[in-house]
Amino acid sequence: MREVWEETGIKAEVIDMSGIYTDPGHVMLYDDGEARQQFTICFRARPVGGDVRTSNETTQVRWVAPADLSELDIHATMRLRIEHAMDRTRSVPYIG
Template identity: 45%
Template sequence: MASRIDYYDDPNAPTPNSLVPSVNVVVTNEAGDLLLIRRTDNGNWALPGGAIDLGESIPQAAIRETLEETGITCEITGLVGTYSDPRHVILYTSNGEARQEFSIVLTARAIAGEPTPSSETSQVRWVRRKDVDTYRMDRSMRMRVKHYLRGTAPHIG
């Protein structure tokens, strides 16, 4: 099975061979819970998201990726920040792609749908803010969630 391996400031990380604009989305419901997915490629919990396709805007990609991975339709409401740390390298074992991190993280509110897993997600659930720290996440994803929960100005990095 193909997997995703995240490296951070690791001398054993592969040399990046791609840079792909992507988006992650902090989706909340009326109770303020966060929508999390459990990735099938590494078993970690994460915010929904993925690559921005040619001909697609950042908000369009965010809405599409959220629906594809979670079954939830959302409306974009804001910006958490940008994440482009060259020390974060993501290896996709299926094709040897070693991607430098490049993600824009948006906020959104759920407007329709029920949490439904997909081929990319083994689980999808609403998580109370106070419980988010109990979910296993990659370091970079955890940082994105923490920036959102702090509610500070957009992160630029």
């Protein structure tokens, strides 16, 4: 909820978890020698307030209709997360 607010200006309420993602073959190497394997927990949420805005971590924020997603240049791993989040049969209860 904090990240959504900080990066988009939208206040959100978590409904449930839509997926947990990791890929041992996807390792990020940093200039200082640090290596990280990405691990992501994605939540489905609904907006409950706020005003859309950008931040120092976002260049553009806007609502997009699901039918228009195919027109956007979205990395395959992010597209998978979006598809899973929109698939209500994949709901995992969230106790927060």
